[in-house]
Every structure is written in C-alpha cells, then in structure tokens.
Amino acid sequence: MTYVVTENCIRCKYTDCVEVCPVDCFYVGDTMLVINPDECIDCGVCEPECPADAIKADTEPGTAGWKAFNAKYADLWPNISEKTEPAGDAAAWDGRDGKLLEAFGNADPAVA
Numbered sequence: 771m772t773y774v775v776t777e778n779c780i781r782c783k784y785t786d787c788v789e790v791c792p793v794d795c796f797y798v799g800d801t802m803l804v805i806n807p808d809e810c811i812d813c814g815v816c817e818p819e820c821p822a823d824a825i826k827a828d829t830e831p832g833t834a835g836w837k838a839f840n841a842k843y844a845d846l847w848p849n850i851s852e853k854t855e856p857a858g859d860a861a862a863w864d865g866r867d868g869k870l871l872e873a874f875g876n877a878d879p880a881v882a
Contacts, residue, residue: 772807772828773817774836777870777879779803779824781863782856787816787825789853798850799843801857801873806844807837821856822864835880 779802788796788803795809796816805816807828817825828837863869874882 771812772810772837773805773812773814773825774807774828774833774840775802775804776824776826776833776836778822778865779820780869780873781866782822782824782860784821784824784856784860785850785853786819786821788850790815790819791851794849794851795844796850797844797847799847803850804840804843804847807841809844822860835878839879839882 781801783798783802785796785803792813792815793809793811795806795811797804797806805825814827817827826833826836857863868877870879870882871877876882
C-alpha cells in the first residue's frame, strides 16, 4: 500500500502534507502535488493534514489509476519539502468536479 494524491488537490495545492512527511516524497507541479509511491513509507501522517481531503490510501475505493498518475508526475516534477502558500483561489476550487479533465486533458488518472 501507498498513499496517493487525488483529483481534489488540483488547483488547491495545499502543502500541509509536505510539512509532516518524514521522507520528503512529495513532488510539485503547476496545479497540484503528487506522492512518489516508491518513496512513500505508508506512515499515513499526511492524509489527515490535507485540508482538501485529496490524499488517500491506494487501496481505497475510487483510487484506481492514481498510483500510476502519482508515479508518472513524481518523475517529472521537482521535489517539495517545505510548506508553501496554497493556490490563491484554492477555496473556490476545493470540491469541484472535472478538475482532472480540465488540468490534464483526460478524466482517467491512469492516462492523464
């Protein structure tokens, strides 16, 4: 098992999770964060810290495809190890549907 960042992080980009991660396995893109599943030690301390409830265990329903998505972008994006300010309009985007399609051009995380 590993933890993955899911769709609700898109356009919110809260970094409370980054601050508590003991192994610095978060990576940051223009619109969201991801977790490198090969670096995650499955400690779970990040999950309750996410204000957008965007971090899930990859064994939870609805997380199919997110492990591959996180792995793909962790290889492309820079590592982040310190908390930063969230997106300026994060509250307005929190909970919106269709963010994956809008930001990545595909509604399936396994191919986005």
